[in-house]
Amino acid sequence: MKIALFTAGGDCPGLNAVIRGVVLKGDRIYDHEFVGVRDGFRGLVEDDIVPLPRQRVRGLSKVGGTILGTSRVSPFDHGGTARVKEVMDKHQIDALIAIGGEGTLTVARMFHEDGINIVGVPKTIDNDLSATDRTFGFDTAVSVATESIDRLRTTGEAHSRCMVVEVMGRHAGWIALHSGIASGAHAILIPEVPVSQEQVCEWVQHAMDRGRAPMVVVAEGFRFEGADQVDKGRTDGFGRPLLGGIGEQVTRIIEGRTGIEARNTTLGHLQRGGVPSADDRVLATRFGTAAVDAVSNRMWGTMVALRGVDIVNVNLQDATRTLKSVTRALWDEAAILFG
Ligand SMILES: Nc1ncnc2c1ncn2[C@@H]1O[C@H](COP(=O)(O)OP(=O)(O)OP(=O)(O)O)[C@@H](O)[C@H]1O
Numbered sequence: 235m236k237i238a239l240f241t242a243g244g245d246c247p248g249l250n251a252v253i254r255g256v257v258l259k260g261d262r263i264y265d266h267e268f269v270g271v272r273d274g275f276r277g278l279v280e281d282d283i284v285p286l287p288r289q290r291v292r293g294l295s296k297v298g299g300t301i302l303g304t305s306r307v308s309p310f311d312h313g314g315t316a317r318v319k320e321v322m323d324k325h326q327i328d329a330l331i332a333i334g335g336e337g338t339l340t341v342a343r344m345f346h347e348d349g350i351n352i353v354g355v356p357k358t359i360d361n362d363l364s365a366t367d368r369t370f371g372f373d374t375a376v377s378v379a380t381e382s383i384d385r386l387r388t389t390g391e392a393h394s395r396c397m398v399v400e401v402m403g404r405h406a407g408w409i410a411l412h413s414g415i416a417s418g419a420h421a422i423l424i425p426e427v428p429v430s431q432e433q434v435c436e437w438v439q440h441a442m443d444r445g446r447a448p449m450v451v452v453a454e455g456f457r458f459e460g461a462d463q464v465d466k467g468r469t470d471g472f473g474r475p476l477l478g479g480i481g482e483q484v485t486r487i488i489e490g491r492t493g494i495e496a497r498n499t500t501l502g503h504l505q506r507g508g509v510p511s512a513d514d515r516v517l518a519t520r521f522g523t524a525a526v527d528a529v530s531n532r533m534w535g536t537m538v539a540l541r542g543v544d545i546v547n548v549n550l551q552d553a554t555r556t557l558k559s560v561t562r563a564l565w566d567e568a569a570i571l572f573g
């Protein structure tokens with residue numbers, strides 16, 4: 235078979251390990267031919283296709299980013315499935331492997347419904363896909379955030395300041411929850427659990443009174459009780475608001491209400507860049523080799539997923555139905571130690 239791979243949506247550590255896993259197993263076991271699509275859906279509608287021989291994927295499992303490039307371009311603004319079929323026919327491509335988050339996989343489901351042979355691989359640092367126990371990229375993002383918080387803690391302690399850290403995650407609080415627990419934060423603020431300004435200041439004051447430099451981890455999608463999400467006033471390539479700015483707001487509120495000096499650090503894209511962790515390399519490689527099995531078995535309209543220690547195949551229809559959110563019970567477990 236001739237198979238085209240593409241990566242779409244935000245990049246994340248491990249994408250190259252998936253590409254390597256697909257191509258090496260596909261070449262060795264099935265004798266498939268591979269091509270790469272440049273910049274996600276942009277390359278698919280603009281016919282930007284490059285050869286992807288096994289030599290091209292050598293040593294890639296430890297390399298961050300994606301050798302294919304990515305974008306948030308929508309295929310439906312540029313001819314949709316009809317155009318994609320045209321490009322596939324021109325290159326005699328039998329099947330697509332879509333590596334992306336919930337947005338990309340939703341489009342993959344639509345392609346499948348329109349008769350395109352496609353298999354998905356879930357990725358995102360946000361870990362917000364319900365059909366898989368974990369997505370690769372998340373472990374690396376949590377490690378980067380945790381190391382950063384550890385560093386902020388020593389400077390916070392030196393100055394007896396409250397340090398606020400804004401982390402990514404879009405509408406899910408997974409990165410905040412995990413990095414906050416790992417670093418022993420005095421408050422973890424997530425989109426799933428709005429809390430009041432009074433409560434946050436009470437935790438900060440309590441930590442200060444115990445002789446600690448208060449550490450607050452806030453997810454970009456958090457909002458105070460009764461308030462709206464804070465965004466940058468700009469939109470992404472698909473017209474959705476870019477989240478960010480809540481860390482600065484939390485910092486000003488803490489200073490204003492408690493008189494404790496506070497500083498905000500927004501980690502931003504540092505969480506997505508650089509080398510993938512060992513765990514993410516392993517998961518991404520396993521997803522890649524399983525995806526090429528799924529294509530070879532013509533399991534169109536499915537994606538690979540982690541269940542326990544096993545890699546399984548799930549229907550894209552089920553996989554894209556709901557986001558995976560942090561439960562109140564999980565947050566409550568962490569909240570016992572706040573303040
Ligand atoms: N419901 C949809 N209908 C049509 N196109 C969509 C839809 N959802 C997403 N897309 C297209 O797919 C692209 C990739 O999706 P998105 O930007 O949500 O990233 P993702 O794959 O979810 O990854 P991540 O969230 O980790 O960045 C979008 O920019 C958009 O062009």
Ligand SMILES: O=P(O)(O)OC[C@H]1O[C@](O)(CO)[C@@H](O)[C@@H]1O
Nearest residue numbers: 244358359360402403404470477
């Ligand atoms: O790379 P962009 O377009 O700034 O998007 C940032 C968004 O992408 C993610 O990093 C991954 O979905 C989110 O956590 C964040 O809100």
Ligand SMILES: [Mg+2]
Nearest residue numbers: 243335336337
């Ligand atoms: Mg998404």
